[in-house]
Amino acid sequence: MPADSVSQRLKAIRQQLTLLADYVDPSALEAEVAELEQVMGEPGFWDDQANAARTSAQHARASRKLDGYRTLTSDVDDLEPLAEMAQEDPDLAGELAEQIVSAERRLEALEEERLFSGRYDAGDALVTVNAGAGGTDAQDWAEMVLRMEMRWAEKRGFDVELLEVSPGEEAGIKSATFLVRGENAYGLYGAEKGVHRLVRLSPFDSANRRQTSFAGLEVAPIVEDAAEVEIDDDDLQVDTYRASGAGGQHVNKTDSAVRITHRPSGIVVQCQNERSQSSNRATAMAMLRSKLVELEEQRRQEEIAREKGEAQDVNFGSQIRSYVLHPYSMVKDHRTDHEVGDTGRVLDGDLDGFVRAYLLKQAAS
Structure with a gap:
């Protein structure tokens, strides 16, 4: 040198x-x-x-x-x-x-x-992946996004716990939620919130045509103090059902899984990873509190944006990144223009470059 x-x-x-x-x-x-x-x-x-x-x-x-x-x-x-x-x-x-x-x-x-200055940035995160438009391709893509995001957490040394998975009809998943425990987990995953777009030759199309699929990612902070969020029991619809997927014979024979709908907000949470219905309900309630906190935080950001006169899109529907596997290989973040040509590396959880570029841009603005 x-x-x-x-x-x-x-x-x-x-x-x-x-x-x-x-x-x-x-x-x-x-x-x-x-x-x-x-x-x-x-x-x-x-x-x-x-x-x-x-x-x-x-x-x-x-x-x-x-x-x-x-x-x-x-x-x-x-x-x-x-x-x-x-x-x-x-x-x-x-x-x-x-x-x-x-x-x-x-x-x-x-x-x-x-770069982490938000109220909940230093804490843990609740991450939900949902399949968007695109049928079976979208559900397969949602499972790929789930794997990518969980691998990223593991590479950073975070503890990861999969709380719920709703399988797709033919392949992939309709939705899944996992918990990430680690320093600045919520601040980091906030950079991944939004819609992820995939362009590839469809493995589910007999003609092998190019398909565009979407998967959405939601992130909520874990709230330790239950008193921070008041929830009226009358606002809740609680349903139980038989858990699906891995978990042994027990989950297939009892209605241990719990789904909770919060009527005023329309938020739906579900948990099936625990063996008992009471444990799943407790976890689901914690998930609901986290999502209500995130909803309030989003409203606060929108109000700040209006006061500043900014046309800031803080909604879930914003497309943040494209993953193109055909006719060329490229992952591009539309918020920062950060690009990586090695799509395999990115899909295997190498997201640090994208997240850092976004956080720096946010800090500068």
Whole structure:
């Protein structure tokens, strides 16, 4: 690596780290970690399991962020001496290149975190995939989108739990909902919300003609405090049915699956992954609360857009991305113009480039 190139990259790393110091605020993080540790050390802390779990998770996030920043700062401090040694010893050039790339990647991740400023961005997410127009092709495409989005979550180290799947008549799925647990899950999946469009030669058409299919993706935040959302039992229609798909003999012999319709909003949620009807109902109610919070957040964004005089489309129906498999291979995000030619890589869950481009554009606007 040329000395000039190394010098420029080291300078850029140092400048970016300095800019992000205000965002990280290590002194404030240290105080937060110390305060949380004091709370966790108080007698009876674990008596309230739910509150203890939230506090512990908050402590883990703050500690991880502080440790990551400290380690990154130390590693950046070591880069310049290593660069000087590499000039005299070419055998160190490979190690230097690896250390620079590592620092740049961690800075990029830190910069990404800075983009999350919404009320629920740091929390978990409830993600629903629905087949759109296109018949069997659309249902097959919805299943592909489901796999892509779940693979992306797993690659980022998130915990993923599939809550409900409604199979298609011939292939694929009509809809599916999964829960993503991890830092900034809701903020990240907000970039995937909207309609995903597929163009390909249909494997379900005997003439093998080109087909355009659509799948919609909805995202809602997980609300820990049930008091945040008031739900009147009289507004609910609760139906039970036999669960379908994997789950053993039990789910096929009892009406354990639960579907809840919230009449005022028209929102429908269902859960069939638990063995008991009561557990499925509890999970479905949590899903309903999350979707009602998302509906209110969407209304708030629309009101802000109107006040600003912006023609901002924040509705579910906005087409965000096209996946073209024929007559050429290309995935293009229509909001940012970010493109990737390797469609297989994208469909296997490589979505970081699309999400980052969208988040940066949102932050700039």
